[in-house]
Amino acid sequence: MNAELIREQFPILHQEINGHPLVYLDSAATSQKPRAVLDALKHYYEWENSNVHRGVHTLGSRATDAYEGAREKVARFISAARTQEIIFTRGTTTSLNMVASAYGPAVLQEGDEIVITPMEHHSNLIPWQQLAIRTGATLKYIPLQPDGNIALEDAEKTITDRTKIVSIAHVSNVLGVVNPVKELAEIAHRHGAIMVIDGAQSTPHMKVNVQELDCDFYAFSGHKMCAPTGIGVLYGKKHLLESMEPIEFGGEMIDDVGLYESTWKELPWKFEGGTPIIAGAIGLGAAIDFLQEIGMDAIHQHETKLAKYATARLSEIEGLTLYGPREREVGLLTFNLQDIHPHDVATVLDASGVAIRAGHHCCQPLMRWLEASATARASLYLYNTEQDIDRLAEALVQTKEYFG
Amino acid sequence: MQLDDLYRRVIMDHYKNPRNRGKFDDDSLTVDLNNPTCGDRISLQLKLEDGVVKDARFNGEGCSISMSSASMMTEAVKGRTYAEAMDLASRFSSLMQGEAVDFDEYEELEALSGVNKFPARIKCATLAWNALKKGIHEEE
Numbered sequence: 196m197n198a199e200l201i202r203e204q205f206p207i208l209h210q211e212i213n214g215h216p217l218v219y220l221d222s223a224a225t226s227q228k229p230r231a232v233l234d235a236l237k238h239y240y241e242w243e244n245s246n247v248h249r250g251v252h253t254l255g256s257r258a259t260d261a262y263e264g265a266r267e268k269v270a271r272f273i274s275a276a277r278t279q280e281i282i283f284t285r286g287t288t289t290s291l292n293m294v295a296s297a298y299g300p301a302v303l304q305e306g307d308e309i310v311i312t313p314m315e316h317h318s319n320l321i322p323w324q325q326l327a328i329r330t331g332a333t334l335k336y337i338p339l340q341p342d343g344n345i346a347l348e349d350a351e352k353t354i355t356d357r358t359k360i361v362s363i364a365h366v367s368n369v370l371g372v373v374n375p376v377k378e379l380a381e382i383a384h385r386h387g388a389i390m391v392i393d394g395a396q397s398t399p400h401m402k403v404n405v406q407e408l409d410c411d412f413y414a415f416s417g418h419k420m421c422a423p424t425g426i427g428v429l430y431g432k433k434h435l436l437e438s439m440e441p442i443e444f445g446g447e448m449i450d451d452v453g454l455y456e457s458t459w460k461e462l463p464w465k466f467e468g469g470t471p472i473i474a475g476a477i478g479l480g481a482a483i484d485f486l487q488e489i490g491m492d493a494i495h496q497h498e499t500k501l502a503k504y505a506t507a508r509l510s511e512i513e514g515l516t517l518y519g520p521r522e523r524e525v526g527l528l529t530f531n532l533q534d535i536h537p538h539d540v541a542t543v544l545d546a547s548g549v550a551i552r553a554g555h556h557c558c559q560p561l562m563r564w565l566e567a568s569a570t571a572r573a574s575l576y577l578y579n580t581e582q583d584i585d586r587l588a589e590a591l592v593q594t595k596e597y598f599g
Numbered sequence: 600m601q602l603d604d605l606y607r608r609v610i611m612d613h614y615k616n617p618r619n620r621g622k623f624d625d626d627s628l629t630v631d632l633n634n635p636t637c638g639d640r641i642s643l644q645l646k647l648e649d650g651v652v653k654d655a656r657f658n659g660e661g662c663s664i665s666m667s668s669a670s671m672m673t674e675a676v677k678g679r680t681y682a683e684a685m686d687l688a689s690r691f692s693s694l695m696q697g698e699a700v701d702f703d704e705y706e707e708l709e710a711l712s713g714v715n716k717f718p719a720r721i722k723c724a725t726l727a728w729n730a731l732k733k734g735i736h737e738e739e
Contacts, residue, residue, distance in 0.1 A: 536661060536662035536663060537662075538637060538639075538661075538662035538664070538720070538723065539606075539662050539663050539664075542602075542605065542717060542719075542720065543602060546602045553637070554636065554637040554638055555637070555638040559638070562638065568638050568639075568640070568660045568661075569637060569638045569639075597602065597606070598611075
């Protein structure tokens with residue numbers, strides 16, 4: 196994989212920020228979009244724009260074909276057994292909320308347990324917190340090892356026969372750890388619980404096979420994997436989705452409406468009320484084509500190599516604390532620089548054209564665990580190069596000098 | 600973009616040597632505010648008597664801009680009537696909007712004028728002032 200050639204396909208990367216060529220290191224927040232995706236959106240609006248599943252005219256058929264074609268691409272991308280198991284949503288947050296609202300209350304009773312970890316993004320924490328409050332269930336946390344990893348022995352102790360739902364991030368957006376979700380799913384199933392995976396930080400960076408993981412639900416967002424914002428996916432096993440009632444009513448999800456009773460369409464449309472995010476889904480389809488042409492394994496290898504290089508470069512900087520495990524295969528580097536507040540670090544870096552994230556990364560409980568009020572984070576993607584890491588390291592050294 | 604517009608000597612001085620940092624050992628009016636987008640926190644304590652801000656102290660964690668702004672604010676409002684303090688707060692908001700404002704009574708505040716060129720940081724600078732406004736509103 197040649198990152199230089201890939202960079203060429205991202206128009207946004209070829210600009211100057213504050214007089215310096217842009218180094219974009221905030222892809223965990225949102226990725227940049229390649230020309231292929233931008234062109235697909237333009238083509239849709241110029242040649243196909245129409246509502247789906249309604250029009251009997253030509254544009255209606257083109258839009259429907261493109262939208263449903265994107266669903267098939269998603270199903271193949273994550274190796275789902277059936278296209279019906281792919282629900283288009285607004286993103287990971289909506290997908291996880293949908294599981295919590297449509298599945299949770301039907302199965303949980305007072306005293307039952309929901310198991311998560313302290314490293315969860317707020318999107319995979321608050322919906323369960325709310326569900327626990329509403330149903331009287333207990334929210335339990337698998338503790339973290341000192342380096343941020345999960346030990347399976349701890350999972351074995353936390354997950355019990357009272358556990359009904361286990362929901363865990365595939366990859367932490369702060370620590371960069373890849374969690375043993377397959378093994379966790381096995382433990383959950385042994386106790387009769389379902390396994391939900393937050394795939395926001397994994398799907399863009401590595402091959403995901405939902406059947407091999409044997410998870411019950413898998414949630415991810417398009418915008419972190421080269422697609423537009425506002426489109427995401429909820430994968431769910433067919434029998435579970437069929438057992439669930441929709442949570443949004445009206446528009447596309449309707450089958451037959453009477454004055455006092457109505458029926459819903461079959462899967463997956465049952466969960467897609469209103470006019471769906473048609474252009475977003477088509478953009479996601481184009482992003483999947485783009486990523487698969489390069490190859491998910493090649494992307495993952497490139498990022499693993501880059502993450503190693505970045506870990507080494509940042510470790511050379513005196514006074515820099517790098518959080519999470521030393522060995523990392525994904526390009527997420529969270530750190531603090533001496534006692535300089537991460538916002539100040541981010542502002543000084545921005546002055547040299549280097550874009551990173553500063554703050555709590557929507558992981559307040561994890562920040563408390565790290566004993567940091569906030570952290571800085573550099574996150575990599577397929578278009579980053581060693582040169583970007585060098586620019587980051589140089590800018591960090593300058594920041595130290597500036598705040599001396 | 601000139602970093603020195605943002606990080607003037609005065610700001611760095613207040614960041615490194617904050618004035619009025621700490622807590623009164625009594626039950627003075629306390630306002631806790633945080634900036635949910637970044638996690639900055641401030642706990643402002645005000646001694647309010649007879650319509651006057653007699654004293655102010657703060658604790659908190661945050662970036663150089665939020666903490667230096669808090670330090671300057673506590674210096675600037677001490678001894679002022681509620682109306683004067685609120686007027687100062689509203690002039691500080693104008694400063695953040697990029698307007699030219701005189702702070703004859705506490706000129707150091709003008710050091711924060713550069714923040715308006717860094718829109719992402721305005722919330723940092725205004726956190727302590729929002730706590731002040733909330734505190735005076737509660738008292739009134």
